[in-house]
Amino acid sequence: xxxxxxxxxxxxxxxxxxxxxxxxxxxxxxxxxxxxxxxxxxxxxxxxxxxxxxxxxxxxxxxxxxxxxxxxxxxxxxxxxxxxxxxxxxxxxxxxxxxxxxxx
Amino acid sequence: xxxxxxxxxxxxxxxxxxxxxxxxxxxxxxxxxxxxxxxxxxxxxxxxxxxxxxxxxxxxxxxxxxxxxxxxxxxxxxxxxxxxxxxxxxxxxxxxxxxxxxxxxxxxxxxxxxxxxxxxxxxxxxxxxxxxxxxxxxxxxxxxxxxxxxxxxxxxxxxxxxxxxxxxxxxxxxxxxxxxxxxxxxxxxxxxxxxxxxxxxxxxxxxxxxxxxxxxxxxxxxxxxxxxxxxxxxxx
Numbered sequence: 001x002x003x004x005x006x007x008x009x010x011x012x013x014x015x016x017x018x019x020x021x022x023x024x025x026x027x028x029x030x031x032x033x034x035x036x037x038x039x040x041x042x043x044x045x046x047x048x049x050x051x052x053x054x055x056x057x058x059x060x061x062x063x064x065x066x067x068x069x070x071x072x073x074x075x076x077x078x079x080x081x082x083x084x085x086x087x088x089x090x091x092x093x094x095x096x097x098x099x100x101x102x103x104x
Numbered sequence: 105x106x107x108x109x110x111x112x113x114x115x116x117x118x119x120x121x122x123x124x125x126x127x128x129x130x131x132x133x134x135x136x137x138x139x140x141x142x143x144x145x146x147x148x149x150x151x152x153x154x155x156x157x158x159x160x161x162x163x164x165x166x167x168x169x170x171x172x173x174x175x176x177x178x179x180x181x182x183x184x185x186x187x188x189x190x191x192x193x194x195x196x197x198x199x200x201x202x203x204x205x206x207x208x209x210x211x212x213x214x215x216x217x218x219x220x221x222x223x224x225x226x227x228x229x230x231x232x233x234x235x236x237x238x239x240x241x242x243x244x245x246x247x248x249x250x251x252x253x254x255x256x257x258x259x260x261x262x263x264x265x266x267x268x269x270x271x272x273x274x275x276x277x278x279x280x281x282x283x284x285x286x287x288x289x290x291x292x293x294x295x296x297x298x299x300x301x302x303x304x305x306x307x308x309x310x311x312x313x314x315x316x317x318x319x320x321x322x323x324x325x326x327x328x329x330x331x332x333x334x335x336x337x338x339x340x
Contacts, residue, residue, distance in 0.1 A: 009204050013122050020122060028115045056159050057113055060183040063204045064115065 005065040005102035029103040032061055036096055043086070052081035055092070062095065065102065070095045105218060109135035110142045110168065111157035111181065116203065120155055120181070123210050130214060139168035143334060151176050153217050158182040158191075162313050163330070169194050170331035177217040181205060241288040243269065243278045250276065254293065258319045260285055260302040270321065295336060297329045305336060 042051035077088040158165035175196035199213035310317040
């Protein structure tokens with residue numbers, strides 16, 4: 001179980017195909033950047049239901065990067081956002097930071 | 105098997121395409137970032153299998169399934185573990201894959217789909233045959249019976265104990281309910297899109313995410329009514 005981003009799932013898909021790995025990481029990085037921008041906008045404007053939808057998409061990328069222990073926190077945050085709760089916001093921001101650092 | 109991928113995340117579509125390279129029986133016909141584009145495609149084409157994301161903006165995977173009259177086999181792909189029970193309400197949904205999807209789990213799902221005998225959706229079986237179109241109906245206003253041509257009706261709105269029938273000639277206020285007026289209208293031409301609105305499908309000018317423009321009226325669409333509306337429209 002890891003809370004740190006890693007390439008284990010992506011490596012299992014690519015089977016050594018570096019072109020595919022680069023393509024997938026590039027798409028994931030672009031989408032994550034857009035999703036973080038949208039998430040930030042939603043939180044700033046108190047649109048928590050919409051923020052939950054974005055967090056849902058980010059949750060997939062958390063699992064893509066093998067962050068099993070972070071996944072449950074993100075899933076919890078998504079559920080809480082749907083009822084307007086933001087108590088896990090800082091934990092989620094820390095996860096986003098790890099992901100963006102890794103993808104950059 | 106010819107299949108479609110419907111997922112708003114490019115990352116997810118890319119992963120599926122990669123996994124399909126190891127499943128020789130699968131041929132990806134098209135992929136779509138939203139369900140509306142897929143509905144348009146399926147109006148003209150058929151496939152054997154759809155890989156469908158549940159969480160998509162505006163039109164969810166479940167909304168999409170409800171629009172299909174003769175759905176092919178569907179494998180749901182989702183980051184949610186908690187929707188499996190909802191998924192198996194539909195006979196056409198043969199499996200439920202939680203992202204990140206592994207090749208082994210995908211192969212198992214595809215084998216299930218290959219052996220799946222398609223059953224009709226019970227809801228479709230219950231659907232009545234369209235009634236013969238009624239070209240007119242009468243309303244009673246101040247003890248006068250007024251003939252309304254159904255084609256002239258744009259929209260009918262319920263407000264309190266009254267309904268407002270908006271036609272190309274005139275608007276009428278009638279002491280009645282939407283339920284009663286719906287019985288007088290040809291079901292193939294009119295649809296209740298909201299608890300307070302019935303619309304003439306032939307009069308639609310534009311459809312946006314959650315509303316319809318008819319004449320100059322902007323009519324809200326209930327989330328629960330949207331799949332039926334999309335199914336009834338002949339999308340190009």
